[in-house]
Amino acid sequence: MKRKVTLKQIARELDVSISTVSKALRNSIEISEDTRQKVQAFAKLYNYRPNNIALSLKNRKTKTIGIIIPEIVHHFFSKVISGIEAVANKRGYNVIVGLSNESFAKEVINMEMLANGSIDGFILSIAKETQQQQDYHHFTETINQGMPIVMFDRVVNDIKCDKVIVDDAEGAKLAVNKLIQCGCKNIAIVTTKDYVSVGKLRTQGYLEALEDHKMSPESSLILKVHDQLLSEDHLDSLEIEIENLFKNNKNIDGVFAVNELYAITAMKVARKLGFKIPEDIQIVGFTDGVLSKHAVPALTTVSQHGKKIGEKAAELLINNLEREDEEDVYETVVIETELIERKSTK
Amino acid sequence: MKRKVTLKQIARELDVSISTVSKALRNSIEISEDTRQKVQAFAKLYNYRPNNIALSLKNRKTKTIGIIIPEIVHHFFSKVISGIEAVANKRGYNVIVGLSNESFAKEVINMEMLANGSIDGFILSIAKETQQQQDYHHFTETINQGMPIVMFDRVVNDIKCDKVIVDDAEGAKLAVNKLIQCGCKNIAIVTTKDYVSVGKLRTQGYLEALEDHKMSPESSLILKVHDQLLSEDHLDSLEIEIENLFKNNKNIDGVFAVNELYAITAMKVARKLGFKIPEDIQIVGFTDGVLSKHAVPALTTVSQHGKKIGEKAAELLINNLEREDEEDVYETVVIETELIERKSTK
DNA sequence: TTTCAACACGAAAACGTTTGCGCTAGTCTT
DNA sequence: AAGACTAGCGCAAACGTTTTCGTGTTGAAA
Structure with a gap:
């Protein structure tokens, strides 16, 4: 069982510095053709992949979206997730899921767990209990800490964030x-x-x-x-x-x-x-x-x-995350509903 | 918008060293009662939470489980997820979800994305296309790199890992x-x-x-x-x-x-x-x-x-992750099926 | 007064990256 | 031949933690 290989190990093995290895792998012009080839060959052989966690720490972004929903065994919510996942993946993001089970406490705990660096932003639908208690401090706090939120379906109007709803x-x-x-x-x-x-x-x-x-x-x-x-x-x-x-x-x-x-x-x-x-x-x-x-x-x-809702929510969030200017302008997107006529009406 | 506060900032603010802050927060006896109180009060005020990514990097474990399933808009799979999530959360783990959409390529890509440090282990059910092609190199590779896998429902026998199936x-x-x-x-x-x-x-x-x-x-x-x-x-x-x-x-x-x-x-x-x-x-x-x-x-x-399958899979994985001795002993757990008699039979 | 333990704290390494900058040696210019 | 330039590489910092190992200051014992 060989552990994952790191830059350091490659460097030691090839008797060059870590920086050289890193630059060689990223095709920097600073590095000679020779060393570059050598390093890349070695890296390929040992199937080197940069460590995501280290990158996240360095870049201060995780390329991960946190989803909090009331329950997952539910056609609508899983549809939404599939939509989120589709565009997230396409744009190089992962998706991490937390379930509130309609409970206020679990919603708060889940958000706190994820908000400490694990993710770049939230997409969520509010738990019934939260709606009942009307306690939204955990939303405002995460937003205040610079972490964007997109709410869908069950939203609360006076929170400053993007929203995706149906009319x-x-x-x-x-x-x-x-x-x-x-x-x-x-x-x-x-x-x-x-x-x-x-x-x-x-x-x-x-x-x-x-x-x-x-x-x-x-x-x-x-x-x-x-x-x-x-x-x-x-x-x-x-x-x-x-x-x-x-x-x-x-x-x-x-x-x-x-x-x-x-x-x-x-x-x-x-x-x-x-x-x-x-x-x-x-x-x-x-x-x-x-x-x-x-x-x-x-x-x-x-x-x-539902899938469209998820896609739109993910787009909004990622656009926000990757926007240069830090202007706080929030959108509320309304997804069209559609009457599907089947056999229970004349 | 105040960014998340770090140890360094607290240290600077209170004019002590980073180590002191860290120790104070973890109630180390090395630190005087005075400073400890001071630091903890300050930390509470500014709502300090340790950065998960930094911890992951340091501890070389993420406390996160990767799930790869063929699709999520599916009662059985979402049931399984809810089971996984329940025990994962109870034991302090998060859950990150990837969808293969029954595609071999997406399964591989998803696993590679997650295997580079983002997670500690996988729980997965194999895509149909993968079963068809019988190409399981991505499983053996991740296992070889020391990352445990638990398969459920759709499993392949000759991979050395825990499995949860129904008979x-x-x-x-x-x-x-x-x-x-x-x-x-x-x-x-x-x-x-x-x-x-x-x-x-x-x-x-x-x-x-x-x-x-x-x-x-x-x-x-x-x-x-x-x-x-x-x-x-x-x-x-x-x-x-x-x-x-x-x-x-x-x-x-x-x-x-x-x-x-x-x-x-x-x-x-x-x-x-x-x-x-x-x-x-x-x-x-x-x-x-x-x-x-x-x-x-x-x-x-x-x-x-399904929920029980998820729970069991999560237990197996986490037990494996937290086991001290590195013995490779793999279990195959069979979850009992049950006939639910309703109205479509006499 | 000297010695020493206890106490309270800080420096630094480590996790794995990326990257700006500095350094060395060789080549070119005049 | 002396200075300027450049190719090729390494150093070190930074991201935010935790933890080991100092180190300085005290107060008390000798």
Whole structure:
């Protein structure tokens, strides 16, 4: 087992100085053709590769991006990661992943672990608990220390950083408009509590769409799912809540769900109650994941283009990192949503 | 924007030496109570944190694990990552992710990028293309350079490293036995080409289960899906292949699919052809993902316990990294599979 | 008063790079 | 032949740590 070879070892072996070796490898004109050849041959033979850590220390940049997301076993987030990874790799960056598990404490710890030199900047989506507590000091602090952040999807407005979001309200309007256009008169929404920023925005879009069509929203049609973070038997209670929604409002003929899981659960419950989809009840979801695509009937849904979000976030971050002038001008990029029409609407 | 504070700056500010600051912060008894307090107070005030990169360079270990997987937008792999991340974090390690996209070249490049000091060891699952080409030099090389590897799921036997696998053949037998026990007489299998190790093993298990019950396998019931790696319209051709399987074998009353996607596609096609599930045809899948759970009817499937695989892999790697004695003794851990019975079987 | 241990701290090396600058010897110019 | 120039290479600093080994100052013991 031969350890990785270093400049020093090559230098000793070839009886030249470390600097000579380094320069020879980088094709410096200071070095004679002879020595250069000799060094390069030797380096190739021993498969020399510069030590990244040493380079990071010297250059004070790591060429690594830190990602903090609430969970990874989630179609949207893994899509985003794949987008980030694609452009990061293309531009010579690595990607290091931390999971907050929706916990404030883990988010803070993870960021602290990475912020001490391990990475050049963050791409993150905020944990639910953080949104609930509205404690954002860890973001401002890292930014103050000169480490840029790009937030995506779940963002907080008053932090000075780049952001990549979808127009959640607009996407929701797309969905609800579709339902209205397909003849729905009593459209329910299955959404989250308001502290989840995206849920709130989508609810808002739902309300706006109704208003645009002179339909007055009814509070009994708005289900804000009790979200206990510990999603174990969460699924059961979700079903029960939705079932009650249907039972208390027999006239529902359309459902807009703010995420995929809510949507297919609604579909499942509706079918259990004897409704036909899309004949009796039409359903539109949000987030184009694997569930929507393979549900029966396939779910009409609003696609967020997760991969594109990731790509854009990575671009913003890397551009920022490699920008010469240190002007603090922050962008908020809105990725277009798109209604993907499938079989759960007429 | 204040940059991160270093020992040197604290030293200058307090008019002591760097060593004193370092020792004071680590509560060395060499330092007087007075100075210690002073230094610690100052450090706290300026929120000093040791630079990870410098530590990595000095200690020649990064406390970081490199993960290379074929794709991340995949329930199983993200489950594994979440498992790795959990134990890595608990033991003070970070996790850096590289995606091979099933490509040999990207796998090699990614490994080279990380192997130059960025990480202490690898956890990986081999790209399909690599399995096809059977070129494993990048694995042996990294191992030779003293960097340990743990392989999971898709492994190659003759590499000397720890491995975490499920007993694919055994899991497949579980599935097929279930079908037999539920009265199936003509059981088809939808599997991959043989170069995918797990596909091959699961096919093997299928054959063994049949033999155990004195049922002779028929080659027309074995569909090895043509897998063109570029899975764009892959889905369509998959449907067509499965449809042909059914049409050419009208007597099929049970299907074992080696992954989730194949399983629910089989379900979809069967239903399209007018079969009732599980009355006419029963189906069992492999991998307990989100699709299985939410399919209608919910899919009976073999769970691999992806998270547990990740946890075990991380444990093996970290134990290896932190072991004093350098003995090369490699383990292959088999994670139990489990049949999760749902509604697609009687 | 001398000697010596204990105490408190600093210098420097090491991890592996890159790079500006200085040095030496040989060649060219006049 | 003396000075100027240049090719080719090495020294040393720097990045931020930790740690070993001094070193100087005290106070007390002899």
